[in-house]
Amino acid sequence: MSNSAANKPTNDADREVLAASRQRTRRSFLVTAAAAAAAYGAYHLLDTGPEEEMQPVVLEDAYQTNAALSRTLFQNHVLAPTYPVSRAETLRINGIYGLKKDLVPESWRLQLVGMRNAASHPRFAPDVTAWEYRYQTPPANEDKGHDTKVDPKNDTATKMAPESNVGKAQQDENHTGRKPRGTEEAGQSDSTLAPKTPGLLLTLNDLKPLPRQELVTQFKCIEGWSQIVHWAGVRVRDFLDLYPPEPIDGKDPRFVYMETPDGDYYTGYDLNALRHPQALLVTEMMGAPLTQPHGAPLRLHMPTKYGYKQIKRIGLIAYTNDKPDDYWTKLGYDWYAGL
Ligand SMILES: Nc1nc2c(c(=O)[nH]1)N[C@H]1C(S)=C(S)[C@@H](COP(=O)(O)O)O[C@H]1N2
Ligand SMILES: [Mo]
Numbered sequence: 001m002s003n004s005a006a007n008k009p010t011n012d013a014d015r016e017v018l019a020a021s022r023q024r025t026r027r028s029f030l031v032t033a034a035a036a037a038a039a040y041g042a043y044h045l046l047d048t049g050p051e052e053e054m055q056p057v058v059l060e061d062a063y064q065t066n067a068a069l070s071r072t073l074f075q076n077h078v079l080a081p082t083y084p085v086s087r088a089e090t091l092r093i094n095g096i097y098g099l100k101k102d103l104v105p106e107s108w109r110l111q112l113v114g115m116r117n118a119a120s121h122p123r124f125a126p127d128v129t130a131w132e133y134r135y136q137t138p139p140a141n142e143d144k145g146h147d148t149k150v151d152p153k154n155d156t157a158t159k160m161a162p163e164s165n166v167g168k169a170q171q172d173e174n175h176t177g178r179k180p181r182g183t184e185e186a187g188q189s190d191s192t193l194a195p196k197t198p199g200l201l202l203t204l205n206d207l208k209p210l211p212r213q214e215l216v217t218q219f220k221c222i223e224g225w226s227q228i229v230h231w232a233g234v235r236v237r238d239f240l241d242l243y244p245p246e247p248i249d250g251k252d253p254r255f256v257y258m259e260t261p262d263g264d265y266y267t268g269y270d271l272n273a274l275r276h277p278q279a280l281l282v283t284e285m286m287g288a289p290l291t292q293p294h295g296a297p298l299r300l301h302m303p304t305k306y307g308y309k310q311i312k313r314i315g316l317i318a319y320t321n322d323k324p325d326d327y328w329t330k331l332g333y334d335w336y337a338g339l
Helices: 012-040 042-046 060-076 151-162 161-178 235-243
Strands: 112-115 199-202 213-222 226-235 255-259 266-270 281-283 299-301 316-320
Touching: 213 299, 226 235, 226 299, 235 281
Parallel strands: 112 316
Antiparallel strands: 112 199, 213 226, 226 281, 255 266, 255 316, 281 299
């Protein structure tokens, strides 16, 4: 994804182009608003051409309209089109924030914060932030000997050479992956958890009671490309029913915040938007378990939002009344990211 801050008009010609595109965009929003009101075929009209998909962030008015429209559409739960499996193709690998090191699969947990009666749940943990995700040591380091594969000769060498503690410090950082948190491009999330936050630590087995859902939908990146993909997993809506949020002032919290285990990628959503029937917590793509670069073991798919809201390798789901921070919003992109 390119940085749209660079899209600010610099001369009169640019400004004219921008003004024209702004008008086009407004018109397309009016058309889609009418379609939403009519409900029938609304998505088809929303499915605009590539120029309109790539709106620069300077179109603030349009984005506000987009946000309002996006909220309306989600309340109406307009469905995205689905396709036959035969049209699905392998998704390219795009964003890698929060995924740069392979996670040790057994060390994955889903931290869940803000759930109703969490303390009485068997998976309750008084401090979910204390959970230590582990990462695969790169093969180059494996030769240096650690944990399971200790070469006795190297072991002696380590004891006799204190300066090899430099390697040890490096290994500790790889081991937890939590020091330092959120150091990637957009910086640390303002919504990241404070130490000692209680919640649940779930495994994939804890999603087993939920009905399996398959979906073949179009995946759209704001960079202008799209692909049809075959997904499988569980509906976020079903997850929310099994692990419901604790009411705040007698009402459901308004937002949901998600984050990778290392906090380097993070996203925020309206709780209602996640109740869309096609919003999935994905465990499989194209008939096979998710691979690490595609977000194993759990990623989000929302066919009615751009790719940057579809977080890969979810480590945290938090229910909250504070509008959550969001990686690409921090870099100037629209928070709603509705198509
Ligand atoms: N953890 C994480 N999730 C992410 C990203 C990322 O950089 N890190 N990039 C987003 C963007 S912009 C896109 S287009 C999709 C790409 O998903 P893919 O690599 O499976 O194609 O992931 C989204 N989710
Ligand atoms: Mo993207």
